[in-house]
């Protein structure tokens with residue numbers, strides 16, 4: 466008797482960003498001086514008042530199931546945030562609290578797509594989008610973007626990939642991995658095409674608060690109000706408040722989408738962790754100076770990383786406008802040997818950097834762009850400088866051959 470496995474799971478790989486982080490951490494545990502710029506995770510502590518709120522929740526005995534869609538005060542606060550920051554009206558019934566931003570995205574895909582539906586993903590993309598589309602039974606369709614176009618989807622390319630089977634598009638701005646963001650005019654142009662089609666928009670706004678150089682955040686419902694009824698905004702406290710481990714995200718969605726997402730949750734997870742929800746409530750309701758301070762530090766690191774990476778031979782580094790990643794084009798290094806090793810791909814180069822420099826980054830291939838590497842600058846200034854110094858030493862004449 467032969468047992469079988471789910472075919473759909475066999476088509477999905479583990480998250481490469483999480484896998485590389487685990488590898489870098491295991492090397493560090495084995496005594497190597499690894500500089501880990503692989504994972505996109507703020508290296509700050511969760512703000513004190515947020516941690517205190519969680520401790521208080523435990524002390525107060527807030528230890529039972531909550532509503533599947535999340536506690537009302539948190540959904541109210543999230544709705545207030547959308548109104549205050551983006552001018553978008555959502556009622557608390559349109560907010561569903563989830564186990565992190567990833568879970569908000571997955572809930573959205575399960576509610577919106579059927580087997581065989583095509584979902585457009587601008588490439589480079591965050592590693593999890595195609596995996597989740599496949600897990601939902603739908604089909605990822607990639608739309609190309611280029612460094613020359615600021616890694617933003619152009620209307621012509623959107624038109625090219627749309628088909629009668631297209632049912633969704635994922636827009637992530639500011640973007641992981643490129644750090645670029647759309648302005649309102651660009652979204653209006655894309656929106657004017659989408660408005661004519663039966664297409665849902667999943668707007669992954671998780672890096673909304675992390676924008677620099679006076680750039681202004683916009684998303685599709687802000688740019689094209691008509692599309693609000695077709696957009697699911699996925700968000701989280703993870704990046705904004707250095708709360709990756711708490712696992713709290715939320716979606717803001719048309720009422721019927723939110724209702725269906727709550728149904729899935731009631732059957733799958735019952736509810737996100739109650740104590741973590743209380744912490745997220747403190748994050749959204751409390752003072753926001755901690756966010757300003759983290760953004761200021763990320764901005765400093767962004768400038769540092771961009772300046773230092775520009776001096777690394779073979780790295781072409783654009784200035785990112787948001788999130789906390791740099792995504793240099795390193796394809797000029799392909800086709801040769803470095804320290805006796807052939808380098809023909811982002812996998813080759815990332816492995817070499819890990820071996821020779823003990824610098825962990827993520828190969829661009831994981832994001833659909835083999836010409837680049839992704840480095841997270843959500844790391845200390847010292848680590849960023851050390852990584853740049855080691856890589857420059859390897860890739861300058863002295864280290865080659």
Ligand code: PMP
Nearest residue numbers: 565566567591641671701703714
């Ligand atoms: N979207 C993007 C673009 C991300 O980079 C991340 C980071 N993991 C997430 C969603 C999910 O975040 P989390 O589940 O940790 O809240």
Ligand code: GLU
Nearest residue numbers: 480482483503504505641
């Ligand atoms: N979003 C982060 C990253 O891209 C966290 C890792 C993950 O969730 O895959 O590195």
